[in-house]
Amino acid sequence: MNSERLVQIERDILGKNNRIAADNRTRFVADNVLVFNLVSSPGAGKTSLLVRAVSELKRSRPIGVIEGDQQTSNDAERIRSVGVPAIQVNTGKGCHLDAAMIGEAYRRLPLLTRGILFIENVGNLVCPAAFDLGETCKIVVLSTTEGEDKPLKYPDMFAASSLMLVNKIDLTPLLAFDLPKTVEYARRVNPKVEVLTVSARTGEGFGALYAWIDRQGRIKDAPERT
Amino acid sequence: MNSERLVQIERDILGKNNRIAADNRTRFVADNVLVFNLVSSPGAGKTSLLVRAVSELKRSRPIGVIEGDQQTSNDAERIRSVGVPAIQVNTGKGCHLDAAMIGEAYRRLPLLTRGILFIENVGNLVCPAAFDLGETCKIVVLSTTEGEDKPLKYPDMFAASSLMLVNKIDLTPLLAFDLPKTVEYARRVNPKVEVLTVSARTGEGFGALYAWIDRQGRIKDAPERT
Numbered sequence: 001m002n003s004e005r006l007v008q009i010e011r012d013i014l015g016k017n018n019r020i021a022a023d024n025r026t027r028f029v030a031d032n033v034l035v036f037n038l039v040s041s042p043g044a045g046k047t048s049l050l051v052r053a054v055s056e057l058k059r060s061r062p063i064g065v066i067e068g069d070q071q072t073s074n075d076a077e078r079i080r081s082v083g084v085p086a087i088q089v090n091t092g093k094g095c096h097l098d099a100a101m102i103g104e105a106y107r108r109l110p111l112l113t114r115g116i117l118f119i120e121n122v123g124n125l126v127c128p129a130a131f132d133l134g135e136t137c138k139i140v141v142l143s144t145t146e147g148e149d150k151p152l153k154y155p156d157m158f159a160a161s162s163l164m165l166v167n168k169i170d171l172t173p174l175l176a177f178d179l180p181k182t183v184e185y186a187r188r189v190n191p192k193v194e195v196l197t198v199s200a201r202t203g204e205g206f207g208a209l210y211a212w213i214d215r216q217g218r219i220k221d222a223p224e225r226t
Numbered sequence: 227m228n229s230e231r232l233v234q235i236e237r238d239i240l241g242k243n244n245r246i247a248a249d250n251r252t253r254f255v256a257d258n259v260l261v262f263n264l265v266s267s268p269g270a271g272k273t274s275l276l277v278r279a280v281s282e283l284k285r286s287r288p289i290g291v292i293e294g295d296q297q298t299s300n301d302a303e304r305i306r307s308v309g310v311p312a313i314q315v316n317t318g319k320g321c322h323l324d325a326a327m328i329g330e331a332y333r334r335l336p337l338l339t340r341g342i343l344f345i346e347n348v349g350n351l352v353c354p355a356a357f358d359l360g361e362t363c364k365i366v367v368l369s370t371t372e373g374e375d376k377p378l379k380y381p382d383m384f385a386a387s388s389l390m391l392v393n394k395i396d397l398t399p400l401l402a403f404d405l406p407k408t409v410e411y412a413r414r415v416n417p418k419v420e421v422l423t424v425s426a427r428t429g430e431g432f433g434a435l436y437a438w439i440d441r442q443g444r445i446k447d448a449p450e451r452t
Contacts, residue, residue, distance in 0.1 A: 009235060042267040042351045042380060043372025069379045070352065093382065095321065095352035123379070124352055125268045126296065126321035145371040145394065146269025153295045153349070154268060156319065168371065174400060 017131055020099035024106070024134025028117070034217055035117045037133050039157060040141035041150075042123030045167045047075045048200035049141065050118055053209065054084045062115030066105045068097040068122045075120060085109055096128040097121050103134075116213070129156040136216060137162035144168045144177040148185060155189040163194045163212065170199040243357055246325035250332070250360025254343070260443055261343045263359050265383060266367035267376075268349030271393045273301045274426035275367065276344055279435065280310045288341030292331045294323040294348045301346060311335055322354040323347050329360075342439070355382040362442060363388035370394045370401055374408040381415040389420045389438065396425040 028035050038046045047067075054063050065086040067075040076088035087105040089097060102119060109117070119135060121128045140161035142150055145168055151158040158164065164186050166179065183195050196212060198205035254261050264272045273293075280289045291312040293301040302314035313331040315323060328345060335343070345361060347354040366387035368376055371394055377384040384390065390412050392405065405423065412419050422438060424431035 006239075041269055041349065041372075042376055043369070071381050072375070072378050074375055074378070093356070095350070122352065123267065124321070124350055126348065126350055127353065130319070143269070143371065145369065145397075146267075149298070149300055150268055152298050152300070155297050171371075171397075171400070174397070 014130060017099050020103055021132040021134040024099055024103050027103075027106070028134060028136070031112065032114050033112045033117050034115075034213070035119065035133075035135040036213075036216075037119045037121060037128075037135035037138045038141060039121045039125070039128045039138055039161065040123060041125050041143075041146060044123070044141045044143040044146065045200045046120050046123070046141050047078055049165070049167060049198065050120060051078055051082055052200055052203060052206060054079060054118065055082045056206070056210065057116060057213070058082075058084055062110070062112040064106075064109040064112050064115070064117050066097075066102060066109075066117065066119045068101070068120060070094070070122060091122055095122060095124050095126075096131050097133060098131050099133050125150065125154040125157050129154075129160045139163045139165055141165045141167050142182070144171050144175055144179075148178050148182040151182070151186040151189050158186050158193065159190045161190070161193060163196065165209070166195065166197045167200055169197040169204060170202050240356060243325050246329055247358035247360040250325055250329050253329075253332070254360060254362070257338065258340050259338045259343050260341075260439070261345065261359075261361040262439075262442075263345045263347060263354075263361035263364045264367060265347045265351070265354045265364055265387065266349060267351050267369075267372060270349070270367045270369040270372065271426045272346050272349070272367050273304055275391070275393060275424065276346060277304055277308055278426055278429060278432060280305065280344065281308045282432070282436065283342060283439070284308075284310055288336070288338040290332075290335040290338045290341070290343050292323075292328060292335075292343065292345045294327070294346060296320070296348060317348055321348060321350050321352075322357050323359060324357050325359050351376065351380040351383050355380075355386045365389045365391055367391045367393050368408070370397050370403040370405075374404050374411060377408070377412040377415050384412050384419065385416045387416070387419060389422065391435070392421065392423045393426055395423040395430060396428050 040046050057063055063084050065079045067088045070091050073088040076086040079086035087108050089101050089105055138161040186193050196208050266272050283289055289310050291305045293314045296317050299314040302312040305312035313334050315327050364387040409421050422434050
């Protein structure tokens with residue numbers, strides 16, 4: 001297969017995904033639901049972070065979660081154990097969630113009017129960057145143990161995200177992790193990216209995260225991301 | 227595009243890759259070179275691990291490295307700084323190295339007769355599992371900060387690997403990381419996988435890793451992996 005043919009196939013797949021993502025976005029706006037697509041390496045702590053956040057946020061508004069993994073429904077079970085509805089999507093051989101999976105999973109959740117849908121993507125810093133799910137915005141989670149250079153090595157993901165959440169900040173004293181350098185690298189590929197530091201283990205920084213989430217709810221006409 | 231058509235395209239791409247991988251393997255065997263394909267999440271410590279290992283192993287045999295990343299040549303520079311030849315392959319939008327990239331990069335390295343070629347794949351626990359590069363075997367690096375459940379969530383990669391290297395073992399006292407559980411999960415998807423624990427930072431466990439590498443060199447007719 002020649003590379004022109006491959007590029008055309010890629011364009012077809014992404015084009016189809018973008019059309020479904022646009023439908024999802026229309027539906028989310030109509031339902032008045034904020035949608036955050038969480039992306040990261042495997043093991044950056046997305047699920048631990050979500051368990052803590054949804055336990056707090058569910059007190060003030062409807063919350064739902066869609067969990068993506070190649071296999072297992074462990075993550076959805078962790079979310080449900082704190083009393084929040086969660087749908088697990090298993091991608092099998094697949095390396096990312098796509099808009100059709102989200103459209104289908106969303107219909108299986110209770111109505112989330114004036115609430116929040118969190119989507120936890122497959123742990124992968126490459127492929128999910130290209131697939132719009134109809135989300136309000138992407139949040140990239142980077143843990144301090146991964147090193148400073150990830151934004152430069154995986155630029156598409158950091159360019160596609162509105163917020164970089166630096167997790168496991170409680171481990172910083174034990175690591176040779178340079179936060180200012182990490183932020184500098186992230187802004188080199190995405191000058192507008194916002195940055196917050198958190199620890200899903202200790203709860204440090206979650207107040208600022210909730211304030212950030214509330215600010216997104218006040219932005220009525222969020223720019224469409226494709 | 228219907229899913230049958232997609233499956234056919236996937237089969238064509240993998241079929242072409244497998245043919246080139248077989249050519250690479252023939253070449254590696256003819257040159258008497260051991261080839262290890264290192265795979266992991268981003269930030270598991272593959273490069274730090276390689277910098278330490280090649281610094282030691284180069285004393286006794288020829289060593290070469292092929293570094294895969296979406297962007298930057300940082301990793302190849304880190305390898306070259308310890309006096310070992312390294313070729314950087316940038317995959318751009320791509321999420322894995324393929325056999326053609328390796329065949330081409332190998333030709334740019336000095337001859338490694340009776341030596342070792344290390345391939346550091348793009349940090350991604352999904353896509354590189356499907357792409358044979360012609361290697362002797364895959365080594366999956368899992369860092370203690372990523373949690374125990376990764377073998378169950380990303381089974382293809384752990385099933386495809388001969389050795390699981392558990393890195394950052396020096397951080398274990400600070401984490402709620404359960405090594406026996408991790409090994410149990412890995413063996414559930416791959417009963418034959420060997421396991422070693424190391425710390426690229428302190429050097430702990432590297433003696434056992436070198437002994438493991440030497441054992442691979444004594445296996446004359448390693449089974450072909452496709």
